[in-house]
Amino acid sequence: xxxxxxxxxxxxxxxxxxxxxxxxxxxxxxxxxxxxxxxxxxxxxxxxxxxxxxxxxxxxxxxxxxxxxxxxxxxxxxxxxxxxxxxxxxxxxxxxxxxxxxxxxxxxxxxxxxxxxxxxxxxxxxxxxxxxxxxxxxxxxxxxxxxxxxxxxxxxxxxxxxxxxxxxxxxxxxxxxxxxxxxxxxxxxxxxxxxxxxxxxxxxxxxxxxxxxxxxxxxxxxxxxxxxxxxxxxxxxxxxxxxxxxxxxxxxxxxxxxxxxxxxxxxxxxxxxxxxxxxxxxxxxxxxxxxxxxxxxxxxxxxxxxxxxxxxxxxxxxxxxxxxxxxxxxxxxxxxxxxxxxxxxxxxxxxxxxxxxxxxxxxxxxxxxxxxxxxxxxxxxxxxxxxxxxxxxxxxxxxxxxxxxxxxxxxxxxxx
Ligand code: GLN
Numbered sequence: 314x315x316x317x318x319x320x321x322x323x324x325x326x327x328x329x330x331x332x333x334x335x336x337x338x339x340x341x342x343x344x345x346x347x348x349x350x351x352x353x354x355x356x357x358x359x360x361x362x363x364x365x366x367x368x369x370x371x372x373x374x375x376x377x378x379x380x381x382x383x384x385x386x387x388x389x390x391x392x393x394x395x396x397x398x399x400x401x402x403x404x405x406x407x408x409x410x411x412x413x414x415x416x417x418x419x420x421x422x423x424x425x426x427x428x429x430x431x432x433x434x435x436x437x438x439x440x441x442x443x444x445x446x447x448x449x450x451x452x453x454x455x456x457x458x459x460x461x462x463x464x465x466x467x468x469x470x471x472x473x474x475x476x477x478x479x480x481x482x483x484x485x486x487x488x489x490x491x492x493x494x495x496x497x498x499x500x501x502x503x504x505x506x507x508x509x510x511x512x513x514x515x516x517x518x519x520x521x522x523x524x525x526x527x528x529x530x531x532x533x534x535x536x537x538x539x540x541x542x543x544x545x546x547x548x549x550x551x552x553x554x555x556x557x558x559x560x561x562x563x564x565x566x567x568x569x570x571x572x573x574x575x576x577x578x579x580x581x582x583x584x585x586x587x588x589x590x591x592x593x594x595x596x597x598x599x600x601x602x603x604x605x606x607x608x609x610x611x612x613x614x615x616x617x618x619x620x621x622x623x624x625x626x627x628x629x630x631x632x633x634x635x636x637x638x639x640x641x642x643x644x645x646x647x648x649x650x651x652x653x654x655x656x657x658x659x660x661x662x663x664x665x666x667x668x669x670x671x672x673x674x675x676x677x678x679x680x681x682x683x684x685x686x687x688x689x690x691x692x693x694x695x696x697x698x699x700x701x702x703x704x705x706x707x708x709x710x711x712x713x714x715x716x717x718x719x720x721x722x723x724x725x726x727x728x729x
Contacts, residue, residue, distance in 0.1 A: 351591060
């Protein structure tokens with residue numbers, strides 16, 4: 314069976330292509346020259362299945378998407394107390410490059426704005442580290458998170474440094490309050506280096522899924538971060554990842570997220586999914602216009618809002634057994650996007666025998682909209698491959714048996 318998820322992702326990209334608002338970042342040549350029409354979307358489940366559409370293998374710089382991952386590295390290396398000593402975890406409600414510190418203790422309010430990120434960068438590899446060693450430590454961690462060797466775009470980093478007056482003033486302000494100790498130039502160079510690491514949308518989905526899975530890189534299986542570090546990082550992303558738009562974002566989209574000015578955007582759904590989008594046109598807050606649209610659409614269609622009630626799922630497939638000429642697929646639990654993904658993946662892997670497939674949904678508690686749509690589409694595609702397909706649904710949980718092509722599923726009242 315050809316899985317329906319990539320088709321769905323392509324549909325979403327086609328849907329936002331007409332949205333032409335926003336502009337590419339204009340402050341350096343490398344970002345100004347970006348193709349404004351590049352567009353990509355990738356999902357990675359915590360079981361390590363990656364689905365991608367559009368320009369998902371085009372590289373761009375991480376920019377501020379590096380911030381949560383360097384924060385995670387600092388938490389992992391030094392522990393929460395030491396990190397909390399230099400940066401807070403309150404939402405700032407301010408622009409990313411605001412010269413702001415907490416009025417009581419002079420710490421930057423959170424690690425997602427530049428002041429906080431510059432302070433956190435300085436914690437990596439010890440106080441006496443050279444800029445090169447610090448950046449190499451970060452690049453090496455990001456490479457393990459992505460599952461491939463990532464590179465730093467040194468040309469872009471040099472251009473950023475030539476126009477870094479605002480970040481330099483932030484570094485001077487941090488030095489003035491004893492939050493950092495490096496020369497302002499070195500502190501900004503090291504921070505700008507982390508922003509200049511090149512990734513693809515596919516890489517970002519896997520990196521985000523590592524946070525979602527409590528620190529296990531889902532494709533390589535390597536444990537990279539502790540569950541506690543991931544939990545703290547996601548908590549801060551949820552309250553501050555979208556800068557001054559963070560509150561509206563959590564209400565409307567409901568997925569912890571982080572954006573970058575090259576056009577990347579990641580969202581992380583704990584326990585379930587890493588999501589990444591790429592489109593270089595930005596709104597006035599520096600967030601990707603089409604990226605935000607895609608997330609709004611995904612959250613609504615797929616029922617991903619973190620505050621919605623249908624998140625806690627058991628594996629969607631209870632068993633697959635054979636009775637004579639029939640294969641019986643028994644489903645269970647709440648069928649949301651991740652449960653349905655698991656079902657489609659199992660059905661794709663399983664060499665289904667016999668002539669007839671029966672989908673038994675009598676143990677399913679409920680389907681959300683996306684779960685219902687995906688399971689029906691999977692069944693329709695299996696029918697297209699020549700199987701006789703029927704559904705056993707004594708309680709009527711599926712509510713509607715119409716397929717996407719207007720035909721209907723057959724039903725069976727009793728299982729063989
Ligand atoms: N390098 C950029 C800066 O520090 C990153 C900002 C961003 O992506 N929001 O200004």
